[in-house]
Amino acid sequence: AQKITQTQPGMFVQEKEAVTLDCTYDTSDQSYGLFWYKQPSSGEMIFLIYQGSYDEQNATEGRYSLNFQKARKSANLVISASQLGDSAMYFCAMREGRGDKIIFGKGTRLHILP
């Protein structure tokens, strides 16, 4: 069974609109962490934001925020005021288990339209 599920293979959003990228996860660990990464067409993996399972407040980094709903096992990424440069593949990931391995979802390709 998938541990990280991203249900949106692709999204098209108008520039300046807010975007929500969905991510649900599955773990039996009490201590875990959730990440979002951006991969532009250049291929590099860019870390965006992190949420620990014990963090009570939702993480925010500039235009990025993570909507963490622990009971629903949901960790959606919200991008406010989208820009053309936000067009990229976005991956949700989770740190868990022995050795603190990090596993990734299949990704969502975001297209920002001018």
Added chain:
Amino acid sequence: DVKVTQSSRYLVKRTGEKVFLECVQDMDHENMFWYRQDPGLGLRLIYFSYDVKMKEKGDIPEGYSVSREKKERFSLILESASTNQTSMYLCATRVAEAFFGQGTRLTVV
């Protein structure tokens, strides 16, 4: 800044060859990872290591092995390359978030 360096950006190998992908990090991190990335499948964990000489299988270890003789170096080995191992391979290291190398695009012909 953390630097993760993969030895090759592009590789072309023949079926049946033994292939070594090398990864070096400069930050003394204990955890290192090898992933492969394929369209529509995201990043899949092949192997990871949380200490020298320690290794754990990830989700798709078949056909691969790894070596970690020194803390800074984590090698992925394809014992006998096959065409279905044509992929982008990404190495990463972490303390908190993961830092990635630039990737190696391996083509097996």
